[in-house]
Amino acid sequence: MAEILPFKAWRYNQEMDQAIESLTSPLFDVVSAKQREALYQNKFNSIHLSVPLGDDPADHAAHTLQEWKSEGILAHDPLPGIYVYYQYFRLTGSDKEFCRKGFICHIKAYDWHEGVLLRHENTIPSAVNDRIELLEKTLLNTSPTHGLYTDSEFELERYMDEAIQSPLYETEDYQGVRDVLAVIHDHDVIRLFIDKLQDQQVLLADGHHRYEGSLEYRKKRMAQNPGHTGMEAYNYHLMYLTNTEADDLRILPTHRVLQQISLTDEEFLEKLREYFVVTPKEDVYELNEVIVGKNWAFGLYLSGNAYKLRLKPEIHPLIDWPVPQEVKALDLTVMHYFIFEKVLGIDREAQRDYPGLSYVRNFTACVSQVDSGKARLALITNDVSMEQVKRVCHSGAIMPQKSTFFYPKVICGFLFSSIKENEFLTADSACL
Template identity: 50%
Template sequence: MAEILPLKAWRYHPRYTDSLEKLTSPLFDVVSPTQLDLLYSNPINSIHFTLPHKDHTVQKTSSLLKNWKDQGVIIQDQLPGIYVYYQYFRLPGSSKEHCRKGFVIHIRAYDWDERQILRHEDTIAHSVKERVNLLNATEIQSSPTHGLYEDTSFLLEAYMDESIKKPIYDLKDYQGVREVLSVITDTSIIARFISFMKDKKIILADGHHRLQAAIYYKHQCAKVNKNHNGNEGYNYHMMYLTNSRSNNLKILPTHRLVKKLGISRETVLDKSKKYFDIEIIYDTDEIDPMNLQQKWSFILIFRDKAYLISLKENKINEYNSAFPEVVKNLDLSVLHYFFVDKVLGIPFRKQRFDENLLYEKNLLRCQHKVAGQEVDLAIITREILMEEVMAVCHSGHTLPQKSTYFYPKALSGLLFGSINSEEFNYPYSKYFNP
């Protein structure tokens, strides 16, 4: 079962409500260096807990949090609630407005082998360690991970739609997304959410390193707590849950950049001919991931030329690995196996850690980086489909690195989820026995 609990969130004091746009922050893995400098300059921006400055020790971050609490920068809601979170957005090149509907709660930090939360991405050890250290210092989470549950009946939406009519926040964020937050504190409705979710498995869309850190932290705390019973705050994690069946769940493509090729463009193309059909693109102004209609096709952008490459017929049979078909058939699996490994010479098993491989969701930035000689090559990809993500998760395997970019990203700093025992403890049993 996916055990969830309502959240006794810390939030910015009401006096800051009108300036939340200046206090919230992007997730740490998408914030740009320019944004970071601006955010760090604000002493009460949530970035100080989402991604503390490199010069700040964890002790300094811990002291900062205490000061915020003592000075009333953030205050804790007295009643646990389910925080309804709607994001209104438009996709590039479209005037249609979408609304992604979801809610923020505490969820048990299940071990991966319990198969209650399914991941699609592996984690990197040093990144996880940084998040564990931050949890140790603060016992608080400033940004929820993003999980998906499946509900064809959309049963919970009626409660969420009713709640969102009385928002506690309504703002526009750094992405141009309208962020609306409300809270449900009615015990009978909360009990229905908990009961509904108890037989659901969760697919983790975003926040693999943060959840891995929560798992490590849980075990670390349990090991030293002689009275551990599994209900302590450190067993839980703040998560934003959305319905995978929604038409407003969008995944954008994440393109690949190569800083230094080490070989000429002609050599790249010559080696590619063994695996791919190649067509020159004469009008580079018309390059668009939406034009990649054919499976296993990609666009290569060099400084003065661009090419469309498509895997040759039957070459997929040469994909020699132990991966199941649902993984091998993915566009990005084909790209990383046949092109990045076989053509560029970066071994498949080392690619996740290779500093020569970069990732970028914005097509224009890819083109500018090639033109500006920041990188030698941009590889434009299609977006992965939701059904492909779910199939891989249920297979027990993971996707190639940086396969998904769920859009829009959840905003950091709207809510702070505490797992400190004094701030977490509450007679939650009333929600399980309404």
């Protein structure tokens, strides 16, 4: 079902390869303002293409790209390939070194209704619009989104393991993660990768905004092209694919932070007690621990005071959103329905782009924002399991926005892929 293709990546030239670590950058939706300012100081850093500066950032990126191509800053790889990408990392509290294994390729940008590529969470509209404009002006994928395929026999790993022994790049990124990139050129091996994916659905793990940007651009070009065949470059998207069966696939929780609410603390707590058992806690740093492994349990840090929230079980059936049971069972559905909609009066659609609501992965950062007065409250949640992601995807429904944080994030700058017709590689031109 999923059609993938090798591609000829645009990469920094050989002289600049030696400084590749200084040319990489975080993804557009995780890079901080402080990181941006530091990265912008390097005129060749990849952030100038992924998060461009200026009053017309997309035009600025397009100009920069053309300049880098003309001056040879970026070079087009001469041979088509599938790019193997390994990320070695550790998690807090564990001595184990994990390794997430995957590969980067072009994949057709399937519309959601086609049932080939399945999403699991909502997007924020303003972020999608930004990605559409950037893609339209540059015709460049500056970073891969993250998709999941299933291979219980781990058939592709042997070829990836072999390729990674001869890396193109090996760096340490801003997350403290060791990133290694290699490439497979062998046509027979590439065919194995294509065949493995052709009967599969792909779950979109990370990069919903960038994927929707590609999808909307494809729709626009299809409408403009009466001779549309489905093989044009605008039909494709850059994706990093990893195996759902791998033990080193990690999903971290994403907490919610609100700058302001219209209720007093006492009013807010009183309304919460209609739905939750509210238990005060002496130490805010206990909140992570007291909710672990418990369904529908959250930590609340409100104006400097800590509480454990646990939904009253008999209340759960009151959720009347038109979603399957797989979605109703999620912690974040409980949070967004009972706390955001019922207690705070923010309806489901308004939550998607609600001003003053931010999504923060780091627990300590949540506490700091409340302590500093930048935020009124933080809601701490558990992580989502891979099995829950699968169940939701296959149900055809979606989770609340920012439900998952697949860790680590891929980085930008190792390679770029073009969807300009004269730079794009079809199956025929790749001799596949």
